[in-house]
Amino acid sequence: MKIPEYLGSNSASELVERGESKLVNPVVPAAIPPKVQKQALICFSHLRWNFVYQRPQHIMSRASKDFNVYFIEEPIWGDELRISVCKQADDLQIVVPHLPHGLTHDEVIRYQRQLVDELIEREKLTDYVAWYYTPMALNFTDHLRPSLTVYDCMDELSAFLGAPRELLDKEKELLTQAGLVFTGGHSLYEAKRDRHEAVYAFPSSIDHTHFSAARAKQPDPDDQRSIGHPRIGFSGVIDERFDRELIAEVARRRPQWQFVMLGPVVKIDPASLPQGANIHYLGMKDYKQLPNYFSNWDVAILPFALNESTRFISPTKTPEYLSAGLPVVSTPIRDVIRTYGAPGFAQIADTAEAFEKAIERALNGHHPTDWSGIDDLLAESSWNKTWDEMCRYIKARVQIPFEQ
Incomplete structure (x- = not known):
């Protein structure tokens, strides 16, 4: 200690x-x-x-x-x-x-x-x-x-x-x-x-009742309102598990996409985070506010680095994003692949190029397609x-x- x-x-x-x-x-x-x-x-x-x-x-x-x-x-x-x-x-x-x-x-x-x-x-x-x-x-x-x-x-x-x-x-x-x-x-x-x-x-x-409210249009929070679309969002703790290089590269490749990051920065130097006109760090938000943010995103992402700290994680945000009606793109985290990637409910991408293509597919409405299956899974995961x-x-x- x-x-x-x-x-x-x-x-x-x-x-x-x-x-x-x-x-x-x-x-x-x-x-x-x-x-x-x-x-x-x-x-x-x-x-x-x-x-x-x-x-x-x-x-x-x-x-x-x-x-x-x-x-x-x-x-x-x-x-x-x-x-x-x-x-x-x-x-x-x-x-x-x-x-x-x-x-x-x-x-x-x-x-x-x-x-x-x-x-x-x-x-x-x-x-x-x-x-x-x-x-x-x-x-x-x-x-x-x-x-x-x-x-x-x-x-x-x-x-x-x-x-x-x-x-x-x-x-x-x-x-x-x-x-x-x-x-x-x-x-x-x-x-x-x-x-x-x-x-x-x-x-x-998942608290489905809480996050499914995002499927109906909610008021856009003040600090997000001026950010353009398409919006690619992440919500969670930003620490050593966050793939900074991945976000930097995808944001560079697609300057017209807006990357919205919610959550506190802990254990890493904030100066080490990727910067750019299309990357927006909005800080930690109250749990009650999250559906309002999610409702005004276009795609949600899980940009986790593949290292010892992410080997066993089971991100809570995966079912929350899906409950909010958001397409999900994730790096190959084992538990995400097993529960959401294998049945085709979330896209899995292991490189910046693959991540970019997966987001584009989601923005074009090509993934996911089985929302009924997603909702059946969420109903069993409360x-x-x-x-x-x-x-x-x-x-x-x-x-x-x-x-x-």
Whole structure:
């Protein structure tokens, strides 16, 4: 874990030594009705709730139907030693540890452990499910004794830029403790299935109602309105998985096409991104706004580089694009080929020239042609169904008073 540069006084270490932390709750969660005492679920995530809305948010929002969910993010650095709990929705609390500057690595681990213990004691969580998106959280939770441990492996995090060296060791430890392992795609399932006796694949799903609104004309957002057509759009995190060379070359070859990029730039230098009059970086957008952007695109793309960080990915945006009624062109990502390329629902292109031709084919209305088949597939890929199936596996392993 990277420790921020020391910016304060010795008070940080002294606070840890004395145990003088503060557990605060700026928004007090509503009392649980006596008639339904839900089991708690404590989720440890490497992604923040208000970052790009993806798998953890989809799953945990639905989990709150059956559990009282505490979504614990990674720490925020400041001047205080405290933890904040904010109610996001009924039975869904977002928990953020706040750590003072100047802590050593051991103090960071020790303090996060202390805050988790305080939360569990304050909320009287005596019987709960522990859900992990990051094995690194074991550094401060390996002492917990949940009724069940779930590892939802959404990505091969060890292959990502900047991954901690000890991540693989922590994952091995987590696989030993976990009662259930879910994977974010078929490729990840194939990589993990021989390492645990209960591994189940749950590829990227879709909130069809949300994104299908884009099939009817929606208002063009202000920052996109002045951009001409045809518009070729991408939505997602722009990081080491983004094929910068591919976008630069296709944009150069087709200067009349407008490339619209939505999403935050992380872990890479923004100056390294391809630039041009027809390339537009509009930044991260609220999940609720995405159908408005998609509705005013002509083609959607998945320009992922082929490297270790993309070997096991199952992009959530693929079904979202299709639900919005957009033709999709992707580089040869294994899970995209398997689910969408093989049946002819998305075009797969492995070079800039092939990518250009595929986009042109889509712009001319020549692909895809089987929208009925696409909609049948999407109907079987809802996040509601994904959670319901996950929940059945959990119910089979623990005695939980689920609401009828």
